[in-house]
Amino acid sequence: MGKKRTAIVATGQTHHRSSRLDVNGIEMINEAVDRCLEDGDLTIDDIDAIVIGNMDHFEGINYVDMWSIDGIGGFMKPVFKLTTGGTTGSTVGQAGYYLTASGMFDKVLAVGWEKNSESDTTAAITTAFDPIWDRLVFAGAIGGLAVEAMLYLDTYGATEEDAARVAVRDRKHACNNPYAQLRKEITVEDVMSSPMLSDPIKLLDVCPRTDGACAVVYATEEYAEKICPKPAWFHAGAVKHPYNLLGDTDLVNLPSMQLAAKEAYQKAGIKEPLKEIDVMELYLPYSYAGLSWIEAMDLCKPGGAPKLIADGKTDMDGELPINPSGGVIATNCIGATALLRMAEAAIQIMGKGGARQVPDVKTALATGFGGCFWSDVTVFRSTKP
Amino acid sequence: MTEINDIAFVGVGQTKIERNKLGDTFADMVYEATKKALEDAGMTMDDIDNVITTSNDFWDGRTISTMAVNDACGGGLAKNMSAVEGDGTFSSFYGMSRILSGTYDTTLVVSHVKGSESDNVYITNAIFDPIYMRPIGLDSLNSSALQMRRYMAKYGITEEQCAKVSVKNHKNALKNPYAQIAIDISVDDVLNSKIISDPLKLYDCSPVSDAAAAVIIAGGEKAKKAKKPVWVKGVSYTADAYFLGDRDLADASALDKAALEAYGMAGIEDPLKEIDVAEVYDAFSYMELMWYEGLAFCPPGGGGKLIDKGITEMDGELPVNPSGGLLSGHPVTPGGMIRLIEAILQVRGDAGEHQIDGVKTALAHGINGACGQSHCVWIVGR
Numbered sequence: 001m002g003k004k005r006t007a008i009v010a011t012g013q014t015h016h017r018s019s020r021l022d023v024n025g026i027e028m029i030n031e032a033v034d035r036c037l038e039d040g041d042l043t044i045d046d047i048d049a050i051v052i053g054n055m056d057h058f059e060g061i062n063y064v065d066m067w068s069i070d071g072i073g074g075f076m077k078p079v080f081k082l083t084t085g086g087t088t089g090s091t092v093g094q095a096g097y098y099l100t101a102s103g104m105f106d107k108v109l110a111v112g113w114e115k116n117s118e119s120d121t122t123a124a125i126t127t128a129f130d131p132i133w134d135r136l137v138f139a140g141a142i143g144g145l146a147v148e149a150m151l152y153l154d155t156y157g158a159t160e161e162d163a164a165r166v167a168v169r170d171r172k173h174a175c176n177n178p179y180a181q182l183r184k185e186i187t188v189e190d191v192m193s194s195p196m197l198s199d200p201i202k203l204l205d206v207c208p209r210t211d212g213a214c215a216v217v218y219a220t221e222e223y224a225e226k227i228c229p230k231p232a233w234f235h236a237g238a239v240k241h242p243y244n245l246l247g248d249t250d251l252v253n254l255p256s257m258q259l260a261a262k263e264a265y266q267k268a269g270i271k272e273p274l275k276e277i278d279v280m281e282l283y284l285p286y287s288y289a290g291l292s293w294i295e296a297m298d299l300c301k302p303g304g305a306p307k308l309i310a311d312g313k314t315d316m317d318g319e320l321p322i323n324p325s326g327g328v329i330a331t332n333c334i335g336a337t338a339l340l341r342m343a344e345a346a347i348q349i350m351g352k353g354g355a356r357q358v359p360d361v362k363t364a365l366a367t368g369f370g371g372c373f374w375s376d377v378t379v380f381r382s383t384k385p
Numbered sequence: 386m387t388e389i390n391d392i393a394f395v396g397v398g399q400t401k402i403e404r405n406k407l408g409d410t411f412a413d414m415v416y417e418a419t420k421k422a423l424e425d426a427g428m429t430m431d432d433i434d435n436v437i438t439t440s441n442d443f444w445d446g447r448t449i450s451t452m453a454v455n456d457a458c459g460g461g462l463a464k465n466m467s468a469v470e471g472d473g474t475f476s477s478f479y480g481m482s483r484i485l486s487g488t489y490d491t492t493l494v495v496s497h498v499k500g501s502e503s504d505n506v507y508i509t510n511a512i513f514d515p516i517y518m519r520p521i522g523l524d525s526l527n528s529s530a531l532q533m534r535r536y537m538a539k540y541g542i543t544e545e546q547c548a549k550v551s552v553k554n555h556k557n558a559l560k561n562p563y564a565q566i567a568i569d570i571s572v573d574d575v576l577n578s579k580i581i582s583d584p585l586k587l588y589d590c591s592p593v594s595d596a597a598a599a600v601i602i603a604g605g606e607k608a609k610k611a612k613k614p615v616w617v618k619g620v621s622y623t624a625d626a627y628f629l630g631d632r633d634l635a636d637a638s639a640l641d642k643a644a645l646e647a648y649g650m651a652g653i654e655d656p657l658k659e660i661d662v663a664e665v666y667d668a669f670s671y672m673e674l675m676w677y678e679g680l681a682f683c684p685p686g687g688g689g690k691l692i693d694k695g696i697t698e699m700d701g702e703l704p705v706n707p708s709g710g711l712l713s714g715h716p717v718t719p720g721g722m723i724r725l726i727e728a729i730l731q732v733r734g735d736a737g738e739h740q741i742d743g744v745k746t747a748l749a750h751g752i753n754g755a756c757g758q759s760h761c762v763w764i765v766g767r
Contacts, residue, residue: 057442242462243460
């Protein structure tokens with residue numbers, strides 16, 4: 001473990017919406033930051049350094065760390081920006097850990113945000129890919145996911161209804177989360193009859209586009225318990241960002257997630273994730289991920305996820321509740337999304353989840369997904385590492 | 386436990402800075418810099434615990450621009466990777482923090498840009514507020530022109546004094562094989578060069594450049610066992626206000642603070658005397674004078690006199706930018722990292738023809754944002 005033990009001690013997020021016309025990006029970021037500081041009974045003077053992340057091409061703001069100074073409270077403070085696409089939130093969230101664990105700073109504010117209403121999201125994501133080989137044929141968010149979904153259906157004989165149940169679960173959970181964007185229950189039939197976007201992915205299988213921001217404060221051991229009675233201690237972080245031309249990417253059982261989960265379990269001493277982890281906040285941008293990727297995370301054998309979901313094992317009252325917040329299918333402010341997973345995991349450990357609280361959470365896991373089928377995994381616990 | 390004084394730079398690599406590396410992709414450039422840094426350190430990728438890339442999605446014309454170089458820096462599935470967007474001095478700080486956290490012993494930090502594939506005006510216009518400032522047409526050139534005008538007006542700095550920086554750095558570049566524009570020019574040449582954005586003239590401005598750079602940072606035993614370690618003595622970074630109108634552009638308050646903190650860590654009381662060589666972010670000639678002041682080499686407004694007295698010349702008391710600086714080649718994002726590499730080479734005595742004698746302590750400086758909104762200061766030494 002690190003030189004200093006450190007924990008998330010405060011979280012803040014906006015009430016996420018499809019379009020926040022009432023605020024600009026800086027004001028929206030400031031909402032999350034203010035709520036985060038309030039959560040920890042802190043002022044901006046308590047913060048030693050700030051990291052922020054989003055994806056530039058969405059809002060078209062260059063040097064976001066510099067632009068957002070008034071929103072993040074960065075005036076005359078150390079500030080820099082991190083960007084890794086969909087994993088930006090977990091990248092920023094893990095940076096908060098490293099910067100405090102390093103002993104260079106006692107309290108670090110990590111911020112993720114996106115105002116997707118101001119973006120042409122798919123066009124912007126398309127530019128992530130190689131301009132010669134990938135961009136013209138296979139780029140953007142949904143095309144690659146559709147191939148992965150089709151492969152899953154074909155490999156394991158699963159059905160589209162199996163996937164739909166993941167969306168139904170997350171949307172049901174979202175009703176308990178006052179911050180979620182889509183807070184209306186749906187049925188398997190609703191998913192099945194929703195418009196086809198990219199076969200087999202239908203409208204209700206996928207995340208929405210969201211305006212929202214999230215902020216967390218990490219503090220070192222000297223400060224953590226003074227700020228928060230039950231801090232979420234950082235136990236393990238794993239990051240797997242392979243580079244592939246998309247055609248080279250192995251889309252069965254998401255290798256990056258297999259490796260990231262394995263490394264995180266090993267670091268955190270977890271042998272049986274389904275039993276030992278109390279709650280998971282997973283970056284599942286579409287329903288099929290809720291099948292394929294939890295197999296990659298070893299919650300069940302390959303092909304076993306449809307039964308796990310159908311049996312309600314991952315529901316709020318199940319053995320391992322997944323996405324009590326409603327997850328990404330209910331809210332996807334991309335640069336904030338993976339940080340929201342970490343914040344929600346921390347909230348569960350702090351016991352501040354309200355209607356979405358899972359009882360007695362000691363170990364919580366959060367993931368990030370993005371880039372070219374990249375995976376990040378972070379494990380938090382109520383006990384010190 | 387690894388403390389900051391146990392951290393060393395153990396390997397550096399840079400490509401030649403060129404106007405247009407037509408034959409090289411981002412990955413080709415980063416591979417070259419990575420390979421050179423590994424060779425310099427006597428290491429292989431097996432010795433590298435984690436990797437940070439440095440790039441900017443606007444300059445690269447790619448969202449998630451780190452994706453273009455994940456394999457070239459030996460990262461990919463094998464290493465924990467992260468990506469800083471901004472100058473390489475800031476990503477180096479993050480790379481160091483990950484070692485200090487106790488998680489890793491070594492970090493490879495890479496940076497790249499291809500100015501040749503970028504459109505400076507549009508890209509730097511996008512730094513500014515989209516409602517109030519972009520429609521005016523602000524970009525890096527005309528905002529810097531405003532800053533130069535304000536700096537000259539407040540402190541009586543002259544265009545000639547700024548021109549002397551250009552003359553000095555372009556001449557220094559003649560001894561640096563990596564420099565893009567190495568020329569022996571006169572103050573009159575600078576003053577008579579084409580006006581780019583009044584009062585900035587062509588030779589007051591850094592060029593458009595392509596390059597990549599890499600540093601390897603190590604802690605504890607890995608640092609002690611390194612072939613040629615250069616030790617971290619101090620480092621700090623600070624951001625100023627965003628809106629140009631919220632700052633007095635003639636003063637670099639964020640640099641004042643960052644420098645003071647870095648000096649405090651390094652135990653430096655009189656920087657002019659105690660620092661042997663400095664590599665600063667001279668995106669424009671006048672900036673170097675302003676940074677002298679922010680770095681407390683002289684009092685506020687004293688930058689002009691410092692260059693007049695020749696103190697920052699190659700043979701002066703405190704040579705600044707013996708490499709030729711950014712005026713001789715300005716790859717954005719590697720820009721500050723190359724300053725750091727040059728400072729490291731000076732401490733090692735490996736700077737070749739532009740080596741300053743007897744360097745024990747060197748300073749490197751990087752900036753982010755318009756008109757030096759954010760500054761990072763590194764002090765490295767033996």
